[in-house]
Amino acid sequence: MITATTRFLKKHRRKFFITLGISGGAYLIGKWVKWKLNEMQERATAERTARENMKKRFQQRQIDCTYTVLSHIQTLVQQLMDDLDVESIxxxxxxxxxxxxxxxxxxxxxxxxxxxxxxxxxxxxxxxxxxxxxxxxxxxxxxxxxxxxxxxxxxxxxxxxxxxxxxxxxxxxxxxxxxxxxxxxxxxxxxxxxxxxxxxxxxxxxxxxxxxxxxxxxxxxxxTEIKFKSFTRTIAAVYLETLLTLTIFIQLNLLGRYNYLYSVSLTERDREQTITIHNGSLLSFVTEQKYLTFIGWFLNVGYKEIVARVSTAVESSLSSMSFKNELSYKEFAWLISEIRTKIEGSDNDGLAHKFFNVMMPENLSDEVRILNECGGNNLDDTIDSNLRKLLDETKDFIHSRDFATVLSACLNSAFELLKKDMLPIFFCDDNLSGGKVEKNITLAKLLPFITKEAHIVLNGVPPKFLEAIKDCKELQALSAIIYASFDNEMGVNLQN
Incomplete structure (x- = not known):
């Protein structure tokens, strides 16, 4: 029996080795495929979790941006109402x-x-x-x-x-x-x-x-002073709120990106390495505070520049207009568009360059001056490499054609809302039809409404002008681009 079995194995050993090899290979390949599938599943889960976390952080960052804008608007309100105090007149x-x-x-x-x-x-x-x-x-x-x-x-x-x-x-x-x-x-x-x-x-x-x-x-x-100041205050309020919103959204989303990179790399496995990365390439608290200090440039220098530009355009457009001039709604909308053209110009691509000096300082001396004036006693005027990287990246975004498109879209949304608010005063009840009919209104009767509109732009409850600006799809897209523009050297691939 044993001899017969041995003879059978020797006679068919080649077949046995081939069968055994195929079976073992199939087993090993199956194990490798299973391991690979598990790895891909874990990676997909990790990426999905990372995207969800990034989305939650991004949405929270936009909420933070909105509240930050609201806190700074109060400063603009005080400045604008003091400088253009129509009520006292x-x-x-x-x-x-x-x-x-x-x-x-x-x-x-x-x-x-x-x-x-x-x-x-x-x-x-x-x-x-x-x-x-x-x-x-x-x-x-x-x-x-x-x-x-x-x-x-x-x-x-x-x-x-x-x-x-x-x-x-x-x-x-x-x-x-x-x-x-x-x-x-x-x-x-x-x-x-x-x-x-x-x-x-x-x-x-x-x-x-x-x-x-x-x-x-x-x-x-x-x-005459009321005529100029009332239009100047309302139109300047729209520009100030729009540019303030864009400035803060760029700054906070840029900081949010670096903070997110730091948070996703902070694990128990590479905590020691992460500390080195944080100190070397990510941001310190002092750098963030210095960077946020530059909003003071807009609240001081930018504010004065915007008010001066708007005042010049308003006086140019209204100087020859009598108080008895009657305006239809279309003529009022045309008047607002004419003032905007004198402020912004006709070149849409160059719009960002016209407002760059309003949002950020252009040279080193102005940057140091803002740190000295607005930084307080806890911050020095030193611009280190990390702060310089933030400032340069911010200026690159402002100079880009994408930003010009975003700025134009946000201004259009805000001014369309302004015209919509003024629309009811150009209509009256028709006793015959029971509906509304359009009427002309004199410039003199228009002044109280345009004066009141400045308070609605900056202090409206709810803040519908801020909502219209921040909900603009172009601004949301720009914020997402800024937040998700990860550097290749970071080795983090979390884009959708």
Whole structure:
């Protein structure tokens, strides 16, 4: 039996070795495939977990950006309301109106009691009359209980005070006298006898008239100041909030990327190596604080630059526009677009370069100055290699064409919301159809609404302008690019 078995094995040993080799190889290959599948599954799980963690961190970073913007907006609100305090000018006009009531009443009484042969012309919103060279102008204000006399020897622009109940500005009436030179010779002979009676009641009336006329001129100046400042404040608020949001989103997402790289490499297995990496290439707390200090450049230098640019554009667009000019909604939207064009220019690709000096300092001396002014006593003005890398990378993002696209999209979103907020005042109820019909509104009546809009832009609850800017898909894409732009030398591949 044993001999037969031995003889059988010797005769078929080649077949046995082949069968055994194939079976062993198949077993080993199966084990290797199973190990490889397990490894791929673990890697996929790790990458999925890493992406989920990165997504959660990224979303949390965007929330942090939003709260940081809200905290810095309060600084802009205080600066803007102090520098462009339209409300105080309204208060001065109200006080001037109350003071002028007494003067106007006295002047009206004296005029009525005196024997004056000059005709009286009433000027209001519904009728106009020609004014002769020797006429006296009687002006009816918005309450119809106040009158003021003035000599017709010069052009007079009459501006009413806004009603406190409906917050509307009274219409502006412009009265201009002509042909003064043709009648000057005839009037001089009649005025000679009047000038000689310096102690007469007529002379006293002329003095009151002159004081009243000077008061009107001052009121004109104040209303013109309101016109410029109200538009400047609201439009500047949109630019400031947009640029502040973009600056903070770039800075915090850039820091978030480095902090994320540090957190994913912090394991028990390579903790010692990670500490070396952290000290060598990632960021220290002091470097982060120095980097965040550069937001002070925007809050100081950038703020002044934006307000100056907007003020110049507004004055250029509104200087020739009368308070009585009626605007439709399309004309108002065109006016806003015209002001934007004067501020931004027509070259969309160069938009980022126009606002670069607003967001970041351009040279080393300005960088050191900001660290000295805004860094406090705990930070020195040394710009180390890590801080320099952060600053250079930030400037590269701002100079990029992608950023120009993002800035243009965010500004468009904010200004579209501004126009949408102003849309209801250009419509009124139609009694016939029961719906809304479009109407024109004078520039004077538009001023209270545009003044109030600045508070809504910066202090609105909820902050819808900030929501519109941060929810812009272009800004979200830029934030994701900044957050996920990992360096190859880090050896971390966590991109989606």
């Amino acid at each position: 309204f208060a001065r006009l109200q006080k001037a109106k109350q003071n002028n009531k007494g003067i106007s009443s006295d002047a009206t009484t004296n005029t009525a009691s005196s024997s004056t042969e000059s005709p009286i012309t009433v000027v209001n919103d519904n009728a106009t009359a020609s004014i002769g060279p020797a006429s006296t102008v009687l002006v009816n204000n918005d309450n119809n209980d106040e009158s003021t006399t003035s000599t017709p020897s010069s052009s007079v622009v009459l501006v009413g005070r806004p009603n406190e109940n409906d917050n509307e500005i009274a219409k502006v009436t412009e009265t201009t006298t002509h042909n003064q030179g043709e009648n000057s010779n005839g009037s001089n002979s009649g005025n000679t006898s009047q000038e000689s009676e310096t102690n007469s009641p007529t002379s006293s009336d002329n003095t009151s008239e002159e004081a009243g006329r000077m008061s009107k001129q001052r009121r004109i100046e104040l209303w």
